[in-house]
Amino acid sequence: EAGVVQSPRYKIIEKKQPVAFWCNPISGHNTLYWYRQNLGQGPELLIRYENEEAVDDSQLPKDRFSAERLKGVDSTLKIQPAELGDSAVYLCASSPGRLGQETQYFGPGTRLLVL
Amino acid sequence: RKEVEQDPGPFNVPEGATVAFNCTYSNSASQSFFWYRQDCRKEPKLLMSVYSSGNEDGRFTAQLNRASQYISLLIRDSKLSDSATYLCVAQWSYQKVTFGTGTKLQVIP
Numbered sequence: 001e002a003g004v005v006q007s008p009r010y011k012i013i014e015k016k017q018p019v020a021f022w023c024n025p026i027s028g029h030n031t032l033y034w035y036r037q038n039l040g041q042g043p044e045l046l047i048r049y050e051n052e053e054a055v056d057d058s059q060l061p062k063d064r065f066s067a068e069r070l071k072g073v074d075s076t077l078k079i080q081p082a083e084l085g086d087s088a089v090y091l092c093a094s095s096p097g098r099l100g101q102e103t104q105y106f107g108p109g110t111r112l113l114v115l
Numbered sequence: 116r117k118e119v120e121q122d123p124g125p126f127n128v129p130e131g132a133t134v135a136f137n138c139t140y141s142n143s144a145s146q147s148f149f150w151y152r153q154d155c156r157k158e159p160k161l162l163m164s165v166y167s168s169g170n171e172d173g174r175f176t177a178q179l180n181r182a183s184q185y186i187s188l189l190i191r192d193s194k195l196s197d198s199a200t201y202l203c204v205a206q207w208s209y210q211k212v213t214f215g216t217g218t219k220l221q222v223i224p
Contacts, residue, residue, distance in 0.1 A: 033212075040123070042202050042214035043159065056211060091158060102147055102206060106158035 002026070004107035006092050012113045018080035021110045023092030025074070030097030032069060033104065034077050037089045049075065050097060082114045118142055119205050121215035128222055132193050136218045138203030139185045147206040148179055148186045152199045153217065159202055162188075193222045 005024040013019050025032050030051050035043035046065065048056040051072035060067065064083070069075040079086055089111050093104040121138045128134045140148075148165035163170065165177040165186050176189040186205075190197055203215040 035214075040216070042119075042216045044214070045212060048211075103149070103161050103164070104159075104212075106160070108158055 004092055004094055004105055006090075006107035006110055008110055009108060010111045010113075012115065013082055014115050015084055016081040018078065019082050019112060020079075021077045021090050021092075021112075023075045023077070023107060025092070025094030026105055028096070029094035029105070030072070031095045032075050033091075033093040033095075034067060034075070035091040035093065037091055037109070039088075043091055046077070079112075082112075084114050087112055087114045117216075118213045119203055119215040121203050121218045123216055123218060125219040125221050128193050128220070130193060130195060130222055130224055132222075133189065133191045134193055134220065135187055135189045136201055136203075136220075137185050137187050138215050138218075139183075140203075140205040140213075141184070142205065142207055142213075143181075143184060145184075145205040145207045148177075149204040149206070150175075150177060150186075150188050151202040151204060151214075153202055154199045159214075162201070190220075193220075195222050195224065198222045 007022050032049040034046040037043045047060045047067050049069045052069050067077045089109040091109045093106045095104045119140050150162040151159040152162045153159040163172050163177050165179050169178045174191045178187045198221050200217040200219045202217045206212045
């Protein structure tokens with residue numbers, strides 16, 4: 001079974017430029033998460049989707065970050081404009097979304113460097 | 116106060132040693148708990164879920180203490196391959212999830 005797919009794996013941009021990350025979750029997984037992980041820290045939840053609905057976006061900096069999950073399958077996370085402090089690893093995870101099946105499966109992440 | 120707190124370490128232990136990590140959580144409504152393992156520059160992967168009665172998986176034992184609001188992970192007979200960062204996770208309100216900052220373990224020959 002294919003795991004969570006993310007692209008690109010690495011991205012280097014200059015500040016004030018836009019950037020987008022893509023995630024394809026495990027087939028059949030209803031719940032999709034976007035996390036940001038800074039060096040030496042644990043993953044910080046940005047947004048969680050149940051199918052196509054964003055059910056928790058309280059930690060998403062909405063002035064510059066946006067996300068979508070059209071058709072409840074793959075998802076895109078966008079930053080516009082990027083700031084130096086956005087340099088981090090952006091992780092996507094998915095889970096079946098059913099009670100008792102809460103294990104999250106992570107993609108390899110996108111390493112973003114903002115210069 | 117952070118919702119989930121862990122000692123960042125590093126814990127440097129010799130091969131064969133037993134090592135234990137604790138993780139405290141602040142939300143008493145937390146319902147599900149997990150330990151994830153993260154290798155350097157890799158994504159987190161589930162190590163084990165933590166059940167109220169405690170659970171064991173080979174050399175790994177997880178415990179939950181609801182009264183004191185902490186979970187623990189015990190690793191027996193440490194192997195070099197156990198070197199990683201161990202992330203504690205608390206989950207409540209159906210899928211609302213918080214990760215700790217992780218505890219780094221280095222097993223030395």
